[in-house]
Amino acid sequence: MAFSYEHARPALAVDCVVFGLDDEDLKVLLIQRGVDPFQGKWALPGGFVRIDESVDEAARRELAEEAGITRVFLEQLYTFGAVARDPRDRVVSVAYYALVKLSDHRVVAATDAREAAWFAASELPSLPFDHDEIVGKALARLQGSVRYRPIGFELLPQKFTLTQLQRVYETILEKTLDKRNFRKKVLGTGLLLELDEVEQDVAHRAARLYMFDKKRYRELEKDGFLFEI
Amino acid sequence: MAFSYEHARPALAVDCVVFGLDDEDLKVLLIQRGVDPFQGKWALPGGFVRIDESVDEAARRELAEEAGITRVFLEQLYTFGAVARDPRDRVVSVAYYALVKLSDHRVVAATDAREAAWFAASELPSLPFDHDEIVGKALARLQGSVRYRPIGFELLPQKFTLTQLQRVYETILEKTLDKRNFRKKVLGTGLLLELDEVEQDVAHRAARLYMFDKKRYRELEKDGFLFEI
Numbered sequence: 422m423a424f425s426y427e428h429a430r431p432a433l434a435v436d437c438v439v440f441g442l443d444d445e446d447l448k449v450l451l452i453q454r455g456v457d458p459f460q461g462k463w464a465l466p467g468g469f470v471r472i473d474e475s476v477d478e479a480a481r482r483e484l485a486e487e488a489g490i491t492r493v494f495l496e497q498l499y500t501f502g503a504v505a506r507d508p509r510d511r512v513v514s515v516a517y518y519a520l521v522k523l524s525d526h527r528v529v530a531a532t533d534a535r536e537a538a539w540f541a542a543s544e545l546p547s548l549p550f551d552h553d554e555i556v557g558k559a560l561a562r563l564q565g566s567v568r569y570r571p572i573g574f575e576l577l578p579q580k581f582t583l584t585q586l587q588r589v590y591e592t593i594l595e596k597t598l599d600k601r602n603f604r605k606k607v608l609g610t611g612l613l614l615e616l617d618e619v620e621q622d623v624a625h626r627a628a629r630l631y632m633f634d635k636k637r638y639r640e641l642e643k644d645g646f647l648f649e650i
Numbered sequence: 651m652a653f654s655y656e657h658a659r660p661a662l663a664v665d666c667v668v669f670g671l672d673d674e675d676l677k678v679l680l681i682q683r684g685v686d687p688f689q690g691k692w693a694l695p696g697g698f699v700r701i702d703e704s705v706d707e708a709a710r711r712e713l714a715e716e717a718g719i720t721r722v723f724l725e726q727l728y729t730f731g732a733v734a735r736d737p738r739d740r741v742v743s744v745a746y747y748a749l750v751k752l753s754d755h756r757v758v759a760a761t762d763a764r765e766a767a768w769f770a771a772s773e774l775p776s777l778p779f780d781h782d783e784i785v786g787k788a789l790a791r792l793q794g795s796v797r798y799r800p801i802g803f804e805l806l807p808q809k810f811t812l813t814q815l816q817r818v819y820e821t822i823l824e825k826t827l828d829k830r831n832f833r834k835k836v837l838g839t840g841l842l843l844e845l846d847e848v849e850q851d852v853a854h855r856a857a858r859l860y861m862f863d864k865k866r867y868r869e870l871e872k873d874g875f876l877f878e879i
Contacts, residue, residue, distance in 0.1 A: 428698065428700065428701065429701040430659045430660070430661055430662060430701070431659070431662050431699060431701060432659055433659060433660050433662060433742055469657065470660060470731070470742070471657065472657065472658040472659070472660060472740050473733060473740075474733065475731050475732050475733050476729060476731025476742060477731060479731075497728060497729060499726060500705060500726060500729045500744045502699070502704050502705025502706060502708075502744065503704050504702060504703065504704050511701050511702075513662055513699070513705060513744075515729045515731065515742075
């Protein structure tokens with residue numbers, strides 16, 4: 422390979438902010454570090470990019486290896502490139518954020534013998550490296566995107582009630598929304614499929630279940646349709 | 651340094667999409683490549699990240715070295731990490747986009763003996779590497795951001811007319827806007843300072859000049875103010 426760039430190269434890593442939502446609040450998945458630096462500290466799942474995989478593939482691989490999480494919504498967030506962000510060496514990290522259905526991922530499989538656990542986003546421990554900053558940026562992105570892209574559905578089971586959907590938005594946006602107005606807006610998108618089913622095993626009156634019409638959204642998106650809630 | 655990561659590392663580069671706006675259209679700055687691969691082809695300015703500079707610093711340095719451009723609006727766009735995006739070697743590129751006042755940068759200083767020139771965004775030559783994709787992503791980001799962040803002002807001289815401002819939005823959004831409605835919206839933000847000056851050297855009736863009140867915007871932004879046009 423005739424390539425003249427033989428200077429010292431920064432190492433390249435990926436880090437993932439994985440969001441889930443349970444009955445109480447927005448959660449973030451953390452991994453207990455098995456090695457120094459910061460051994461024993463909770464941190465974001467991540468690792469180094471291999472020479473023969475794309476950066477996106479590295480993020481998916483690390484999520485699978487460290488948390489047993491596959492086939493989820495995953496998007497690139499931002500690249501963190503400060504010189505001294507890692508005490509070991511020059512490491513640049515491409516951060517991603519993922520949205521998972523907690524019902525599918527309540528039990529986290531930590532395959533390489535490290536602990537993994539969900540923490541409330543509002544009560545995270547202090548994280549090593551610049552992981553606090555990465556989580557902050559991911560939260561801001563989520564709050565900025567949820568009203569303009571149909572990503573809130575990624576946090577819900579496939580079939581959900583309008584009350585559950587409203588709680589997704591209220592939790593992410595950290596504010597109470599008017600029920601009537603919210604329902605008008607979400608139903609007005611024309612993207613909710615009303616099912617011939619109601620919730621099961623609830624003490625209160627069982628509510629109607631809905632699904633997000635992803636196929637129709639993809640079609641509308643091509644025509645420049647703007648989702649807004 | 652006790653650091654066990656000694657695998658092959660991807661090289662890390664930056665590439666910059668520099669936008670400017672003249673009387674006719676949106677322009678992108680390209681550099682004629684001085685070396686192989688793609689010697690002689692027009693491409694985005696960029697280069698490798700040095701071990702002792704942040705990724706942001708690398709982008710600013712490359713812009714200064716390759717185009718003589720300093721002190722401009724510059725933001726990270728996206729990191730392009732496909733395995734085969736560079737025929738020489740594994741190179742991951744952190745892309746940035748910059749907005750410049752063309753009046754300040756009409757003459758581009760190519761310091762390392764390479765040609766630099768502005769091309770209409772709608773008529774770019776086919777670019778090497780994945781630079782077409784990078785430009786496409788930058789255009790989409792610009793179109794998606796201009797209505798919600800006061801970045802359009804970065805493309806204008808410090809003092810501008812409302813007609814010039816409208817043309818910025820029309821050029822970026824690629825559509826005609828209603829004059830009355832546009833003026834109502836921009837003046838309604840409370841962020842335009844009406845100056846006691848009018849345009850000079852124009853054949854038509856000289857129009858009022860305005861400035862963007864950046865200081866006030868910074869204050870409002872802290873309180874969660876949302877810019878929208």
